[in-house]
Amino acid sequence: MQRNTRQRQAIQKAFSHAGRPLGPREVLEAAVTVVPGLGIATVYRTIKELVDAGEIVPVELPGENTRYEVSGKHHHHHFHCNKCSGVFEVEVCNFDATVPKGFRLEDHEVILYGLCDNCAPGRKTK
Amino acid sequence: MQRNTRQRQAIQKAFSHAGRPLGPREVLEAAVTVVPGLGIATVYRTIKELVDAGEIVPVELPGENTRYEVSGKHHHHHFHCNKCSGVFEVEVCNFDATVPKGFRLEDHEVILYGLCDNCAPGRKTK
DNA sequence: ATAGTAACGATAAACAAGTATCAATTATCG
DNA sequence: CGATAATTGATACTTGTTTATCGTTACTAT
CATH class of the missing domain: 1.10.10.10 (Winged helix-like DNA-binding domain superfamily/Winged helix DNA-binding domain)
Incomplete structure (x- = not known):
C-alpha cells in the first residue's frame, strides 16, 4: 500500500x-x-x-x-525572470493568431520574459 | 582563412x-x-x-x-505540429499581458500548437 | 512492540546533446 | 601543379538529467 x-x-x-x-x-x-x-x-x-x-x-x-x-489551476501562462531564472504565474490571454492556411490551431503557450518583482530595479536593496 | x-x-x-x-x-x-x-x-x-x-x-x-x-526575419512566432513535430513560422501578435505588480516585461514568446497543413485532416491522402 | 515491506538514500548506470581529438582530406594561393 | 593548413568525419569524451539498483530505514497493520 x-x-x-x-x-x-x-x-x-x-x-x-x-x-x-x-x-x-x-x-x-x-x-x-x-x-x-x-x-x-x-x-x-x-x-x-x-x-x-x-x-x-x-x-x-x-x-x-x-x-x-x-494541477487544476485556471488558464494561465508563465513569466520567466531574466535575472534569477525564477518562473511565476501570470494571467494573460487575448491575442490574435493567424495560422497559415490549412493549419489547425489547438492550443497555445505564452511565455513572458523580464524582471520579477525581486530583480526589477527601483527596489530598496536586495 | x-x-x-x-x-x-x-x-x-x-x-x-x-x-x-x-x-x-x-x-x-x-x-x-x-x-x-x-x-x-x-x-x-x-x-x-x-x-x-x-x-x-x-x-x-x-x-x-x-x-x-x-536571422533578420520580422517579428514572428512559431507553430509546433502535434503530429509531425515540425515547426513553422506564423505571424501573430497583439495580446494583453498583465504582469504582476513590480514585474517588468521585456519580451514575450508565443508558441501555437496544433496540426500543420500536411497533418491536418481533410487532405487528400498523405 | 514486531514483522513485513514500501520507501529511502547513495550511487552506479543509462541517455542524450554537444564538444574535443586527430588522422585524412581538400580548398586555396603561389 | 604542389605545398599548406583549414576542414572534415569518425568517434571518444564531457556534461547534465533522469532512472535503476540495492542494502538500509521506517511506516502500518496486527
Whole structure:
C-alpha cells in the first residue's frame, strides 16, 4: 500500500506552497529544509508518482528543464525572470493568431520574459 | 582563412531553403542528401560558426532541443505540429499581458500548437 | 512492540546533446 | 601543379538529467 512518509509530505508541500512551477532541484532545495538528508532520487521518484496521480502537471519552458506545478489551476501562462531564472504565474490571454492556411490551431503557450518583482530595479536593496 | 566547402554550402542552403527552424538532426538530414557522408560533428561545428557570424539565430521551444533559423526575419512566432513535430513560422501578435505588480516585461514568446497543413485532416491522402 | 515491506538514500548506470581529438582530406594561393 | 593548413568525419569524451539498483530505514497493520 501507499505510505505517508515525511519526504513525500515535504515534497507535496513544496509544490502547494510554491505557487509557481518548480524543477527537481528547486523541489529538493525546498523539501530538504524540512527533511534533512532528503535525496534527489526520492524527489524524482515522488514527482513521477505525483504526476501519475494527477496531483501535479509538467510545465515546459524554452531551453529549460521540465518544471512541475499543482494541477487544476485556471488558464494561465508563465513569466520567466531574466535575472534569477525564477518562473511565476501570470494571467494573460487575448491575442490574435493567424495560422497559415490549412493549419489547425489547438492550443497555445505564452511565455513572458523580464524582471520579477525581486530583480526589477527601483527596489530598496536586495 | 575561411574556406568555402561543400558541406558548409549545403548547411547554409538547408537553412535558407527551409523557411522554418531546423535542429541539428534536421540539418544533417537535409544536407546529407547534397553531401553524402556529411557528419553530425560538422553540422554542430558549422551551426556554431553561423551563429557567431550572425547568419542564423537559435530558436528554443518548450521541451525541444534548440533549433536555428536564418536571422533578420520580422517579428514572428512559431507553430509546433502535434503530429509531425515540425515547426513553422506564423505571424501573430497583439495580446494583453498583465504582469504582476513590480514585474517588468521585456519580451514575450508565443508558441501555437496544433496540426500543420500536411497533418491536418481533410487532405487528400498523405 | 514486531514483522513485513514500501520507501529511502547513495550511487552506479543509462541517455542524450554537444564538444574535443586527430588522422585524412581538400580548398586555396603561389 | 604542389605545398599548406583549414576542414572534415569518425568517434571518444564531457556534461547534465533522469532512472535503476540495492542494502538500509521506517511506516502500518496486527
